[in-house]
Amino acid sequence: xxxxxxxxxxxxxxxxxxxxxxxxxxxxxxxxxxxxxxxxxxxxxxxxxxxxxxxxxxxxxxxxxxxxxxxxxxxxxxxxxxxxxxxxxxxxxxxxxxxxxxxxxxxxxxxxxxxxxxxxxxxxxxxxxxxxxxxxxxxxxxxxxxxxxxxxxxxxxxxxxxxxxxxxxxxxxxxxxxxxxxxxxxxxxxxxxxxxxxxxxxxxxxxxxxxxxxxxxxxxxxxxxxxxxxxxxxxxxxxxxxxxxxxxxxxxxxxxxxxxxxxxxxxxxxxxxxxxxxxxxxxxxxxxxxxxxxxxxxxxxxxxxxxxxxxxxxxxxxxxxxxxxxxxxxxxxxxxxxxxxxxxxxxxxxxxxxxxxxxxxxxxxxxxxxxxxxxxxxxxxxxxxxxxxxxxxxxxxxxxxxxxxxxxxxxxxxxxxxxxxxxxxxxxxxxxxxxxxxxxxxxxxxxxxxxxxxxxxxxxxxxxxxxxxxxxxxxxxxx
Amino acid sequence: xxxxxxxxxxxxxxxxxxxxxxxxxxxxxxxxxxxxxxxxxxxxxxxxxxxxxxxxxxxxxxxxxxxxxxxxxxxxxxxxxxxxxxxxxxxxxxxxxxx
Numbered sequence: 001x002x003x004x005x006x007x008x009x010x011x012x013x014x015x016x017x018x019x020x021x022x023x024x025x026x027x028x029x030x031x032x033x034x035x036x037x038x039x040x041x042x043x044x045x046x047x048x049x050x051x052x053x054x055x056x057x058x059x060x061x062x063x064x065x066x067x068x069x070x071x072x073x074x075x076x077x078x079x080x081x082x083x084x085x086x087x088x089x090x091x092x093x094x095x096x097x098x099x100x101x102x103x104x105x106x107x108x109x110x111x112x113x114x115x116x117x118x119x120x121x122x123x124x125x126x127x128x129x130x131x132x133x134x135x136x137x138x139x140x141x142x143x144x145x146x147x148x149x150x151x152x153x154x155x156x157x158x159x160x161x162x163x164x165x166x167x168x169x170x171x172x173x174x175x176x177x178x179x180x181x182x183x184x185x186x187x188x189x190x191x192x193x194x195x196x197x198x199x200x201x202x203x204x205x206x207x208x209x210x211x212x213x214x215x216x217x218x219x220x221x222x223x224x225x226x227x228x229x230x231x232x233x234x235x236x237x238x239x240x241x242x243x244x245x246x247x248x249x250x251x252x253x254x255x256x257x258x259x260x261x262x263x264x265x266x267x268x269x270x271x272x273x274x275x276x277x278x279x280x281x282x283x284x285x286x287x288x289x290x291x292x293x294x295x296x297x298x299x300x301x302x303x304x305x306x307x308x309x310x311x312x313x314x315x316x317x318x319x320x321x322x323x324x325x326x327x328x329x330x331x332x333x334x335x336x337x338x339x340x341x342x343x344x345x346x347x348x349x350x351x352x353x354x355x356x357x358x359x360x361x362x363x364x365x366x367x368x369x370x371x372x373x374x375x376x377x378x379x380x381x382x383x384x385x386x387x388x389x390x391x392x393x394x395x396x397x398x399x400x401x402x403x404x405x406x407x408x409x410x411x412x413x414x415x416x417x418x419x420x421x422x423x424x425x426x427x428x429x430x431x432x433x434x435x436x437x438x439x440x441x442x443x444x445x446x447x448x449x450x451x452x453x454x455x456x457x458x459x460x461x462x463x464x465x466x467x468x469x470x471x472x473x474x475x476x477x478x479x
Numbered sequence: 480x481x482x483x484x485x486x487x488x489x490x491x492x493x494x495x496x497x498x499x500x501x502x503x504x505x506x507x508x509x510x511x512x513x514x515x516x517x518x519x520x521x522x523x524x525x526x527x528x529x530x531x532x533x534x535x536x537x538x539x540x541x542x543x544x545x546x547x548x549x550x551x552x553x554x555x556x557x558x559x560x561x562x563x564x565x566x567x568x569x570x571x572x573x574x575x576x577x578x
Contacts, residue, residue: 300522322562337502356499373530
């Protein structure tokens with residue numbers, strides 16, 4: 001088996017036995033990137049020599065000692081670029097490490113490359129990157145999903161062992177499903193966001209891309225925890241998530257929300273998810289039907305709240321303190337207006353306009369306040385559902401990866417790509433997407449497992465049980 | 480339930496762009512006008528939901544987290560200015576604002 005197809009526990013075993021040195025891992029991974037990334041374009045920036053130097057001093061006794069991890073271009077790594085795939089941050093160098101980066105370093109990880117994304121994490125296909133399109137490792141004519149499409153394509157294409165991403169409305173789980181990886185979005189507040197460039201602060205959460213559930217659990221226990229620098233991170237003990245795996249699902253109740261099997265869902269996706277539900281029955285879980293009656297409103301609520309928050313968060317990109325500034329401004333307003341016009345791409349502008357509009361005088365109650373109230377009802381739906389079951393099973397994405405360019409002219413169609421993932425962010429709960437099969441033309445399909453707030457242990461246990469009983473996560477991409 | 484939902488024609492993209500300090504081209508204005516009307520049409524379905532019983536008084540789980548106001552190590556002036564488009568005497572330089 002090729003080294004780049006190994007999992008983190010397999011790498012660690014070889015590192016600790018002395019069979020492999022960390023530098024060889026970097027060499028082979030960099031060679032794989034050189035071979036496939038001209039086609040995939042998952043990476044925006046990679047300094048392999050810097051990674052080699054870090055590998056040489058890595059302490060392999062640590063939990064991630066000598067293991068390379070790729071980072072979405074929205075998280076600050078001191079001394080690296082952090083452009084959020086936006087022209088407005090071209091040339092920006094991160095002056096400090098995000099807390100998740102500090103934690104990865106403390107665990108011995110080697111930081112390896114910056115991955116592509118939709119500009120400021122706004123999108124579902126990575127086509128909104130200012131630096132070019134990332135392609136799906138299973139079919140180069142198709143999108144990898146988004147917004148963390150670079151992280152998903154890198155892990156799915158075996159040019160990263162694991163990667164960090166961010167998930168505001170599905171930006172980890174949807175691309176993970178489309179690229180056949182495990183994509184984990186933890187409970188809101190589980191992980192510090194200090195050093196992550198904010199998009200929608202009441203929804204954003206950092207999470208992971210891995211080949212397996214065990215690796216997701218391992219990374220989660222390393223990067224979780226309260227951070228005095230992010231007061232939205234919650235002070236709760238971090239369980240040993242890896243210890244919750246391997247217990248099976250006997251005695252658990254798994255809910256299937258009827259609203260997630262709707263008209264418009266791809267028939268092969270539905271078939272694969274229904275088959276996964278049958279597998280859980282065989283494994284001894286009790287399957288119960290539940291209802292989340294406000295599901296149909298999630299996308300509408302999201303596009304009010306997320307755009308409102310983004311219009312405020314992106315006000316900081318004004319050409320004053322960092323990033324691009326328009327040439328020869330005639331006054332300060334001219335500088336703001338042209339800097340932002342030249343620096344932001346179309347989708348970011350569209351969302352800033354929509355967000356500014358829904359917050360503007362006279363419309364605030366009709367849009368923003370109403371959306372917040374419906375959001376509350378969506379969260380209540382989940383709370384009531386979790387009185388009847390331990391976790392929920394749904395498709396991650398209504399369709400497999402679509403063709404590049406297919407939805408770029410129709411923003412609303414693009415927004416509907418996240419129809420099954422968005423409600424989880426609105427409710428602040430946790431979700432994970434795991435591989436659950438392929439379509440007849442070999443495109444990956446994802447199963448989403450949703451847990452209540454702080455329900456990661458049970459959720460990962462449920463994910464792991466299915467993964468151990470099925471072969472999907474072992475399939476190698478054609479690239 | 481009585482919140483008015485404005486009709487799509489009433490969005491003045493030029494005015495909103497000005498609020499957002501975003502200069503748009505005439506082409507962008509025309510494109511966004513149409514696309515945003517579609518999105519607002521879609522989100523208008525929220526008027527169907529009876530939200531009269533929902534209060535937004537906040538989550539009981541959330542508590543203020545206070546700390547003593549002490550000076551902590553932080554970014555040096557030099558590093559904070561390292562990405563500035565224009566700087567002088569440890570300050571960010573911008574075009575004149577007040578005549």
